[in-house]
Amino acid sequence: MLILSAGEIRQILSDREDAVLDAVRHAYVLHARGRTVLPHSVFLRFPDDVRNRIIGLPAYLGDDTPVAGMKWISSFPGNIDNGLARASAAILVNSMENGHPVALIEGSTISARRTAASAALAAGTLTTATGTGVSLVGCGVINFEVLRFLRAVLPELGEVTVFDLDAERAAAFARRCARWDLKVTSAGTIEEALGAHSLVCLATTAGVPHLGLAHCQPGALVLHLSLRDIFPADILAADNVVDDADHVCRAATSLHLAEQETGHRNFISTSIGEILAGAPWQHDPARVTVFSPFGLGVLDLAVAEMVRRSADQDGIGTRLPDFLTLPAEDPDAD
Incomplete structure (x- = not known):
């Protein structure tokens, strides 16, 4: 052993x-x-x-x-x-x-690094319009690792906007990012963070949905790692990519709640594995795309x-x- x-x-x-x-x-x-x-x-x-x-x-x-x-x-x-x-x-x-x-x-x-790697793969696969910045909502271990892996996948990344309910935690997170050559700013509200960049990563400890996507840029990609942040209505209005539909539609995730409201999973477009294996995927520049990985x-x-x-x-x-x-x-x- x-x-x-x-x-x-x-x-x-x-x-x-x-x-x-x-x-x-x-x-x-x-x-x-x-x-x-x-x-x-x-x-x-x-x-x-x-x-x-x-x-x-x-x-x-x-x-x-x-x-x-x-x-x-x-x-x-x-x-x-x-x-x-x-x-x-x-x-x-x-x-x-x-x-x-x-x-x-x-x-x-x-666990943290495979989660971050899956988010970075989605960022590099699901859209070509991520720009040069990312908004990180939730200033903990996961989003720090996400930033590490985004830098590997998106070398043009130069700007980071952070938001956390704990302002001191957000400030400490920003200081940790100083090891990299990045412009880091703190958003005053979560809505400001959502609209700052076309790439957004949610990694919070939320247990119930608390967030709409109206403030996101058109065509934004939201990496929904914490799975329970987004209102079901906003999930239904988005293009949804998952890692496994059967796994992610459980345990009161936002997608599970959306399934319960509609009685189906037709709002899920495809899985990241299918896309990586060669299945066609077309990013809609007018709609928000949400990537919700249960964590396989x-x-x-x-x-x-x-x-x-x-x-x-x-x-x-x-x-x-x-x-x-x-x-x-x-x-x-x-």
């Missing part, structure tokens, strides 16, 4: 945005071609606690060297007020040769397996040779 910590994950992934993008793109294409198994995520919630949850995402990726695994990720938004990360995660990777668990990997870094476990698995192979090659991580039980034929086995 290989065990990899957060620091080791960051070491392996340092300056490897292109490799993460390739892994996520490949997983999307395999999913579109039916070469994955992706059961519904399991939501573990708690009595008298509507904010916190832990989600299990099992997955199988049927590549040339197939792999299975599961991400177990918690979301405790109150952690932010205590100086802790909102999300924490672990990924277990299993061999398809014998079913043995082969790696236990810190998962929050992988195959993406975590693809990046985790890439990380595991790199760790094996470079001798990174802790190895426990006696993690598994003794063979059944061992006389000392129970």
